[in-house]
Amino acid sequence: MNYQQLKEEIIAHCKEIGIDKVGFASSDPFLEMKSRLIRQEELGYQSGFEEKDIHKRVTPSAIFDEPYSIIAIALAYPSKMKQTPIGKKGARRGIFCRASWGRDYHAVLRDRLEKLEAFIVSKAPHARCKSMVDTGELVDRAVAERAGIGWSAKNCAIITPEFGSYVYLGEMITNLPFEPDEPLEDQCGTCTKCLDICPTGALVQAGQLNAKRCISFLTQTKDFLPDEFRTKIGNRLYGCDTCQTICPKNKGKDFHFHEEMEPEPEIVKPLLTPLLQISNREFKEKYGELSGSWRGKKPIQRNAIIALAHYKEASAVPELITVLEKDVRPVIRGTAAWALGKIGGEEAKAALLAAQETEQEKTVLDEINKGLAFFLTENEVNS
Known part of the structure; x- marks a missing residue:
């Protein structure tokens, strides 16, 4: 041939x-x-x-x-x-x-x-x-x-x-x-x-x-x-x-x-923001x-939360609070906690303090503490 x-x-x-x-x-x-x-x-x-x-x-x-x-x-x-x-x-x-x-x-x-x-x-x-x-x-x-x-x-x-x-x-x-x-x-x-x-x-x-x-x-x-x-x-x-x-x-x-x-x-x-609560089917x-x-929606959602923190997008705070309070996945809850601290504001701080009292998962508690630490740093700078 x-x-x-x-x-x-x-x-x-x-x-x-x-x-x-x-x-x-x-x-x-x-x-x-x-x-x-x-x-x-x-x-x-x-x-x-x-x-x-x-x-x-x-x-x-x-x-x-x-x-x-x-x-x-x-x-x-x-x-x-x-x-x-x-x-x-x-x-x-x-x-x-x-x-x-x-x-x-x-x-x-x-x-x-x-x-x-x-x-x-x-x-x-x-x-x-x-x-x-x-x-x-x-x-x-x-x-x-x-x-x-x-x-x-x-x-x-x-x-x-x-x-x-x-x-x-x-x-x-x-x-x-x-x-x-x-x-x-x-x-x-x-x-x-x-x-x-x-x-x-x-x-x-x-x-x-x-x-x-x-x-x-x-x-x-x-x-x-x-x-x-x-x-x-x-x-x-x-x-x-x-x-x-x-x-x-x-x-x-x-x-x-x-x-x-x-x-x-x-x-x-x-x-x-719409990615935060998108269903598996959607x-x-x-x-x-x-x-x-x-890899499914989880990494995309986690990255979306981090991106909102990158932009310090205050309009997303209510959605992030909902994620922190209701999402069953520790990685997503915890990342939302970190993002809330990064974005800042009284509403975010109050949500983190409330979650600190009710959260049972250690990894999420660690992220809540990281989020609250941003406020401490902010206060130190202001003072």
């Missing part, structure tokens, strides 16, 4: 089915990545969301019988909304990161990979394929880098010359012997803007991320957010784009190729198609 011709046909077909970039790589083990992952694990820098078995993450033959090639794909997503709602006093808004705009990208990329797989099998009936997106065993960035999709940048993203880092990645292992493409040369140069601006110092050095300090990871956790990060997440409800928006390679990059990826402004930049109906909903 003429595999070079098939490769060219695959490249042409990718354009027809809505794949913006495709590359081919060998299925050799990713030995350099293995060393990096082992070091990350030793340092405690992993998020915990990854595949636990490092061998599987870097060894295609451990997850696929007799692999020969890996096909990497990239789809470009928008970086700007066409009509951006503006938050204001009394109507503050949160934000979902760009990678969570539109329909869940896992579903979009799986659709493209399924179509690509069907095409390959129609041309080569003996072909075997295994596709994956994000939650698969292999490290998407390592595959994309080897396949020439883009270079691995200092902010740990893959940057493509055409679309910047605003791309979703996926890959397909196959038993077909395609000629591999050449990796791209690193084009970050001496630039360190992403390292310098990271709000939490999660980018330890070029190409090394402490995921547990990354705002993108922190917004997905379900427990109390550690104190040091509460003033760092701003109005982010899910994810963080700071190291992307600062990147010079992303300047002017904004692509609207895929209808499924178009953001609904009121969904991805929603009013904060949350699923409104936000269920976003990739940012995968």
Whole structure:
């Protein structure tokens, strides 16, 4: 079989089915990545969301019988909304990161990979394929880098010359012997803007991320957010784009190729206060198609409370008091208590003092005390 011709046909077909970039790589083990992952694990820098078995993450033959090639794909997503709602006093808004705009990208990329797989099998009936997106065993960035999709940048993203880092990645292992493409040369140069601006110092050095300090990871956790990060997440409800928006390679990059990826402004930049008491059903109906909903409503609500505190949004105090008094989840009650102290005012203080007398959960009592401490600090400053 003429595999070079098939490769060219695959490249042409990718354009027809809505794949913006495709590359081919060998299925050799990713030995350099293995060393990096082992070091990350030793340092405690992993998020915990990854595949636990490092061998599987870097060894295609451990997850696929007799692999020969890996096909990497990239789809470009928008970086700007066409009509951006503006938050204001009394109507503050949160934000979902760009990678969570539109329909869940896992579903979009799986659709493209399924179509690509069907095409390959129609041309080569003996072909075997295994596709994956994000939650698969292999490290998407390592595959994309080897396949020439883009270079691995200092902010740990893959940057493509055409679309910047605003791309979703996926890959397909196959038993077909395609000629591999050449990796791209690193084009970050001496630039360190992403390292310098990271709000939490999660980018330890070029190409090394402490995921547990990354705002993108922190917004997905379900427990109390550690104190040091509460003033760092701003109005982010899910994810963080700071190291992307600062990147010079992303300047002017904004692509609207895929209808499924178009953001609904009121969904991805929603009013904060209505989120505090949204039901499970309402949350699923409104936000269920976003990739940012995968952890459920609890992290989003906690982050919304922190965002209201960030804005010192006094109009939200009655809603926060209701949460403090009635929500059954300690994390949400406690975060509301902290936020009330941060926002301040006599109504908030009275609610905290009342809750101090009735609250039974120690973690919530700790947060109530943190909230009351803000008033003490305020009085000390005034005196």
